[in-house]
Amino acid sequence: MTAPKMPLEQELAAAVAIVRVGLDRIRDAACRTEAVGPHAAALQALYDPAKPDAGVLAAVADVIGTITVSLADVDHEAIDRVTELLDEAQGHVQDSTGDRVRHALTFLEPLLPLCEECMQRRPDVQVIPDPFSTALYPEETDHRQIPLCPPCATKRFEES
Incomplete structure (x- = not known):
């Protein structure tokens, strides 16, 4: 027996609440201290230049991309403009926002603690x-x- 499906509005509200809880956890992990390491680690959770397809911004871009592809099948004169705007939004989330986070991480790197063994500056040292x-x-x-x-x-x- 399957549970009755939630109405779309409730399903989306629940999904947004879950995402907000996750983002709150990222923010709290960063801001509970003045140390730079947790702040950099939280920013890397949003966008990690070493793994650009793994962070929160990549997930948001992926959702926008999937919705864009799904909408391309809709037969309406405005759909081409809609998909064009969503393509731009997808690129902006990951590329433009991600690029700014990457630059911020570059500026923070000299402030990260240095591991005495591997001699790398890392947020988790x-x-x-x-x-x-x-x-x-x-x-x-x-x-x-x-x-x-x-x-x-x-x-x-x-x-x-």
Whole structure:
């Protein structure tokens, strides 16, 4: 037995609410601290230059693109103009907005913490007790504090 389908208005309102919750989580993750790393990570969740098809902006552009393709089958004199406008909107979301986010990330990069192991500036670098010495000498309490990204922290722990 399948549940009765929601009316379109309710279905779309529910979808918008879910998206808003996700965007609130991104904003909250960025703004709970003054550190640059979480802000950069949140911006990368919106648009990651290394993975431009994976972020929130790509998802919005994909929805616009899918709607555009679906509308192309409608037989009406205004449809060509509608699809043209939606094509522009799709490009604007990912290209223009994404390009501005990419530029902002470029300006933020020198402010990101540097991983001592891989020497990369990353939003997820944290200063933690050295995983290598912590694993070898767990009884010690004065382990050297070292800025590491998660992959390098795991690697140092595994090397111990």
